[in-house]
Amino acid sequence: MTAISGGKSGYHHGDLRNALITAAVELATDGGPEKVVLREAARRVGVSPTAAYRHFAGQADLLYAVKVHGQQALADSMEQAAAEAPRSEDPGEAAELRLAAIGRGYVRFALRQPGLYRAAFCSPHLISDEKEWGGVTPAGTEPEYRAFVLLTDALDALVASGRMPEGNRPAAEAAAWAAVHGLCMLILDGPMRRLPDPVREVVVERTVAMVTAGLIAP
Structure with missing residues (x-):
């Protein structure tokens, strides 16, 4: 898996959904499903939670992708x-x-x-x-x-x-x-x-x- 660096340069334009999933997978790998938080995934990618919610209805949807x-x-x-x-x-x-x-x-x-x-x-x-x-x-x-x-x-x-x-x-x-x-x-x-x-x-x-x-x- 390709690691995502901090900041908006961490993902290709138009590929925010996959970047968020990658960040969430890293969170799960480090600490299990309870560590998969939409806001934290957004922070790691370098976008606002509002931007993340355009791709996932909520935290459960992100966890389902993981x-x-x-x-x-x-x-x-x-x-x-x-x-x-x-x-x-x-x-x-x-x-x-x-x-x-x-x-x-x-x-x-x-x-x-x-x-x-x-x-x-x-x-x-x-x-x-x-x-x-x-x-x-x-x-x-x-x-x-x-x-x-x-x-x-x-x-x-x-x-x-x-x-x-x-x-x-x-x-x-x-x-x-x-x-x-x-x-x-x-x-x-x-x-x-x-x-x-x-x-x-x-x-x-x-x-x-x-x-x-x-x-x-x-």
Whole structure:
């Protein structure tokens, strides 16, 4: 992400909305969704709050834009992890390796970008008429749902390859997502936050392995 410098020279003329989003993402990265304040984003960019309100109906709308950015960044991390995963000529094994990899990518993003991760799953009270997805299949086609689509595609590939019984497929995305997301929150805000790095890595690997094994079990 390109940092925005202070003052009006910090953004290109006509691109104030994106400049404000960038500033807000930086605020979230530093301190989570509660730090995303429209006035502070305007100050960082070097414009008045009045100018910022021409692009966002209120603070919740700005936070929603940060939420979307966080979801996209999460999907990027999952895709990168999948690209780095070991390869296999066997379709079933390849699908299993990909599922495990995107799970690791999910956790990796949460641990490296905790503020933005929390923002990705915050619940802004929108002033506009934005419609939020209810968290069930199928997700929308909007870019912010790409992380969930990556998961559903990986599960479908497991079934198509014969690695995962068709009877295990219903609600599998919800179970896998809940397990990995829950682990992230336990590490970030729960009793696992004090785990030494080596122990934490073992816990992450064990959780991903458990989820994968449970999904493909006969």
